[in-house]
Amino acid sequence: MHPNPVYHTASRAENMAFAAERAFGVLTVAVDGAPLLSHVPFVLLEDVVDLHLVRSNPIARALGQPLQAVIAVSGPDSYVSPDWYGIDDQVPTWNYVAVHLSGTLELRPQEELRDVLDRLSARFEDRLRPKLPWTADKMDAQALERMMRMIVPCRLRIEAVDGTWKLSQNKPDAVRERAAGQMRGFGIGAEVADLAGLMLGAKKAP
DSSP states (O other): OOOOOOGGSOOOHHHHHHHHHEEEEEEEEETEEEEEEEEOOEETTOOOOEEEEEEEEEHHHHHOOOEEEEEEEEEEEEOOOGGOSSSSSOEEEEEEEEEEEEEEEEEOOOGGGGHHHHHHHHHHHGGGGTTTOGGGSSSSOOOOOOTTTEEEEEEEEEEEEEEEEESSSSHHHHHHHHHHHHHHHHEEEEEHHHHHHHHHHOOOOO
Protein backbone atom coordinates (compact mmCIF):
# COMPACT_ATOMS: atom_id res chain seq x y z
CA MET A 1 0.00 0.00 0.00
CA HIS A 2 1.26 3.48 -0.89
CA PRO A 3 1.86 5.42 2.35
CA ASN A 4 0.60 8.80 1.10
CA PRO A 5 -2.74 9.49 2.84
CA VAL A 6 -4.13 11.35 -0.19
CA TYR A 7 -4.56 7.92 -1.82
CA HIS A 8 -6.48 6.49 1.13
CA THR A 9 -9.64 8.58 1.15
CA ALA A 10 -12.06 5.87 -0.02
CA SER A 11 -14.51 4.83 2.68
CA ARG A 12 -14.67 1.33 4.10
CA ALA A 13 -17.92 0.81 2.20
CA GLU A 14 -16.29 1.87 -1.08
CA ASN A 15 -13.32 -0.42 -0.53
CA MET A 16 -15.55 -3.34 0.40
CA ALA A 17 -17.77 -2.78 -2.63
CA PHE A 18 -14.71 -2.74 -4.88
CA ALA A 19 -13.42 -6.00 -3.40
CA ALA A 20 -16.85 -7.64 -3.62
CA GLU A 21 -17.18 -6.69 -7.29
CA ARG A 22 -13.71 -7.97 -8.21
CA ALA A 23 -14.19 -11.15 -6.15
CA PHE A 24 -10.66 -12.40 -6.88
CA GLY A 25 -7.43 -11.76 -5.03
CA VAL A 26 -4.16 -13.02 -3.62
CA LEU A 27 -4.52 -14.73 -0.25
CA THR A 28 -1.38 -14.46 1.87
CA VAL A 29 -0.38 -15.94 5.22
CA ALA A 30 2.91 -16.38 7.05
CA VAL A 31 3.82 -19.80 8.41
CA ASP A 32 7.04 -20.22 10.39
CA GLY A 33 8.21 -16.86 9.07
CA ALA A 34 7.71 -17.82 5.41
CA PRO A 35 4.98 -16.23 3.23
CA LEU A 36 2.46 -18.48 1.50
CA LEU A 37 0.29 -17.13 -1.32
CA SER A 38 -2.66 -18.42 -3.30
CA HIS A 39 -4.85 -16.79 -5.97
CA VAL A 40 -8.50 -17.25 -5.00
CA PRO A 41 -12.00 -16.30 -6.11
CA PHE A 42 -14.24 -15.46 -3.19
CA VAL A 43 -17.63 -14.24 -2.01
CA LEU A 44 -17.68 -11.23 0.32
CA LEU A 45 -20.67 -10.68 2.58
CA GLU A 46 -20.54 -7.99 5.28
CA ASP A 47 -17.35 -8.72 7.26
CA VAL A 48 -16.79 -12.26 6.01
CA VAL A 49 -14.99 -13.66 2.96
CA ASP A 50 -15.86 -17.22 1.97
CA LEU A 51 -13.52 -19.14 -0.32
CA HIS A 52 -12.14 -22.61 -0.93
CA LEU A 53 -8.70 -24.12 -1.36
CA VAL A 54 -7.43 -27.34 -2.83
CA ARG A 55 -6.84 -29.65 0.10
CA SER A 56 -3.15 -30.04 -0.86
CA ASN A 57 -2.59 -26.26 -0.89
CA PRO A 58 0.11 -25.35 1.68
CA ILE A 59 -2.21 -22.74 3.20
CA ALA A 60 -4.95 -25.32 3.70
CA ARG A 61 -2.45 -27.69 5.27
CA ALA A 62 -1.39 -24.95 7.70
CA LEU A 63 -4.93 -24.26 8.88
CA GLY A 64 -4.89 -26.68 11.78
CA GLN A 65 -5.53 -23.48 13.69
CA PRO A 66 -6.74 -20.06 12.51
CA LEU A 67 -4.09 -17.82 10.95
CA GLN A 68 -3.77 -14.10 10.37
CA ALA A 69 -4.18 -13.49 6.66
CA VAL A 70 -4.59 -10.80 4.00
CA ILE A 71 -6.43 -10.92 0.70
CA ALA A 72 -4.99 -8.37 -1.72
CA VAL A 73 -7.51 -7.38 -4.39
CA SER A 74 -6.06 -5.59 -7.42
CA GLY A 75 -7.97 -3.41 -9.83
CA PRO A 76 -7.09 -1.42 -12.94
CA ASP A 77 -3.51 -0.18 -13.22
CA SER A 78 -1.19 1.56 -15.66
CA TYR A 79 2.20 3.17 -16.10
CA VAL A 80 2.00 6.97 -16.16
CA SER A 81 4.49 8.82 -18.38
CA PRO A 82 5.73 12.18 -17.05
CA ASP A 83 5.06 13.64 -20.52
CA TRP A 84 1.33 13.09 -20.10
CA TYR A 85 1.04 15.75 -17.39
CA GLY A 86 2.12 18.59 -19.65
CA ILE A 87 4.12 20.23 -16.85
CA ASP A 88 7.82 20.22 -16.09
CA ASP A 89 9.87 18.20 -13.61
CA GLN A 90 7.67 15.13 -13.27
CA VAL A 91 8.77 11.52 -12.86
CA PRO A 92 7.35 8.18 -14.06
CA THR A 93 4.90 6.45 -11.77
CA TRP A 94 2.18 3.80 -11.74
CA ASN A 95 -1.49 4.46 -10.97
CA TYR A 96 -3.66 1.69 -9.58
CA VAL A 97 -6.46 0.63 -7.29
CA ALA A 98 -5.91 -2.06 -4.65
CA VAL A 99 -7.76 -3.14 -1.52
CA HIS A 100 -6.39 -5.28 1.32
CA LEU A 101 -8.75 -7.32 3.49
CA SER A 102 -6.99 -8.39 6.69
CA GLY A 103 -8.25 -10.76 9.34
CA THR A 104 -8.35 -14.29 10.66
CA LEU A 105 -8.48 -17.22 8.23
CA GLU A 106 -10.01 -20.49 9.36
CA LEU A 107 -11.17 -23.81 7.99
CA ARG A 108 -14.91 -24.32 7.92
CA PRO A 109 -16.82 -27.59 8.34
CA GLN A 110 -16.77 -29.65 5.16
CA GLU A 111 -20.58 -29.72 5.03
CA GLU A 112 -20.49 -25.96 4.27
CA LEU A 113 -18.49 -26.50 1.07
CA ARG A 114 -21.41 -27.01 -1.30
CA ASP A 115 -23.01 -23.75 -0.19
CA VAL A 116 -19.73 -21.87 -0.71
CA LEU A 117 -19.33 -23.34 -4.20
CA ASP A 118 -22.95 -22.66 -5.15
CA ARG A 119 -22.77 -19.03 -4.04
CA LEU A 120 -19.46 -18.53 -5.82
CA SER A 121 -20.58 -19.96 -9.15
CA ALA A 122 -23.91 -18.13 -8.94
CA ARG A 123 -22.05 -14.84 -8.38
CA PHE A 124 -20.19 -15.17 -11.66
CA GLU A 125 -22.77 -17.03 -13.71
CA ASP A 126 -25.20 -14.17 -13.11
CA ARG A 127 -22.82 -11.88 -15.00
CA LEU A 128 -23.09 -14.09 -18.08
CA ARG A 129 -26.82 -13.67 -18.60
CA PRO A 130 -28.80 -14.12 -20.78
CA LYS A 131 -26.95 -17.45 -20.75
CA LEU A 132 -28.78 -19.84 -18.46
CA PRO A 133 -26.68 -20.16 -15.30
CA TRP A 134 -24.57 -23.25 -14.75
CA THR A 135 -25.25 -25.03 -11.47
CA ALA A 136 -23.60 -27.99 -9.78
CA ASP A 137 -26.83 -29.92 -10.31
CA LYS A 138 -25.73 -30.34 -13.93
CA MET A 139 -22.90 -32.61 -12.77
CA ASP A 140 -23.05 -36.32 -12.10
CA ALA A 141 -23.48 -36.64 -8.33
CA GLN A 142 -20.54 -39.02 -7.91
CA ALA A 143 -18.24 -36.83 -10.01
CA LEU A 144 -19.22 -33.80 -7.96
CA GLU A 145 -18.58 -35.67 -4.73
CA ARG A 146 -15.12 -36.73 -5.91
CA MET A 147 -14.20 -33.15 -6.78
CA MET A 148 -15.53 -31.80 -3.50
CA ARG A 149 -13.34 -34.21 -1.55
CA MET A 150 -10.31 -32.46 -3.07
CA ILE A 151 -11.15 -28.99 -1.71
CA VAL A 152 -11.90 -27.41 1.65
CA PRO A 153 -14.07 -24.39 2.61
CA CYS A 154 -12.35 -21.46 4.33
CA ARG A 155 -13.48 -18.18 5.83
CA LEU A 156 -11.65 -14.91 6.42
CA ARG A 157 -13.19 -12.85 9.20
CA ILE A 158 -12.32 -9.29 8.22
CA GLU A 159 -10.75 -7.17 10.95
CA ALA A 160 -9.27 -4.34 8.86
CA VAL A 161 -9.77 -2.88 5.38
CA ASP A 162 -7.29 -0.64 3.58
CA GLY A 163 -7.58 0.70 0.07
CA THR A 164 -5.16 2.59 -2.15
CA TRP A 165 -6.73 4.54 -5.00
CA LYS A 166 -3.69 6.13 -6.62
CA LEU A 167 -5.27 8.30 -9.32
CA SER A 168 -2.99 11.37 -9.52
CA GLN A 169 -5.03 13.17 -6.86
CA ASN A 170 -1.83 15.02 -5.93
CA LYS A 171 -1.96 16.90 -9.27
CA PRO A 172 -4.10 19.89 -10.27
CA ASP A 173 -7.38 18.90 -11.90
CA ALA A 174 -6.36 19.99 -15.40
CA VAL A 175 -3.07 18.09 -15.16
CA ARG A 176 -4.74 14.93 -13.90
CA GLU A 177 -7.41 15.12 -16.61
CA ARG A 178 -4.75 15.57 -19.28
CA ALA A 179 -2.92 12.47 -18.05
CA ALA A 180 -6.17 10.51 -17.96
CA GLY A 181 -6.83 11.38 -21.59
CA GLN A 182 -3.38 10.15 -22.60
CA MET A 183 -3.79 7.01 -20.54
CA ARG A 184 -7.05 6.16 -22.25
CA GLY A 185 -5.23 6.02 -25.56
CA PHE A 186 -1.77 4.81 -24.63
CA GLY A 187 -1.83 3.27 -21.15
CA ILE A 188 0.29 0.22 -20.36
CA GLY A 189 -1.30 -2.07 -17.81
CA ALA A 190 -4.67 -3.70 -17.11
CA GLU A 191 -8.05 -2.08 -17.77
CA VAL A 192 -6.49 1.28 -18.56
CA ALA A 193 -9.76 2.75 -19.85
CA ASP A 194 -11.40 2.02 -16.50
CA LEU A 195 -8.44 3.56 -14.68
CA ALA A 196 -8.65 6.69 -16.84
CA GLY A 197 -12.33 7.00 -15.95
CA LEU A 198 -11.53 6.74 -12.25
CA MET A 199 -8.86 9.43 -12.63
CA LEU A 200 -11.34 11.76 -14.28
CA GLY A 201 -13.72 11.26 -11.38
CA ALA A 202 -11.10 11.64 -8.65
CA LYS A 203 -10.98 14.73 -6.50
CA LYS A 204 -7.74 16.61 -6.00
CA ALA A 205 -6.24 16.09 -2.59
CA PRO A 206 -6.64 19.06 -0.23
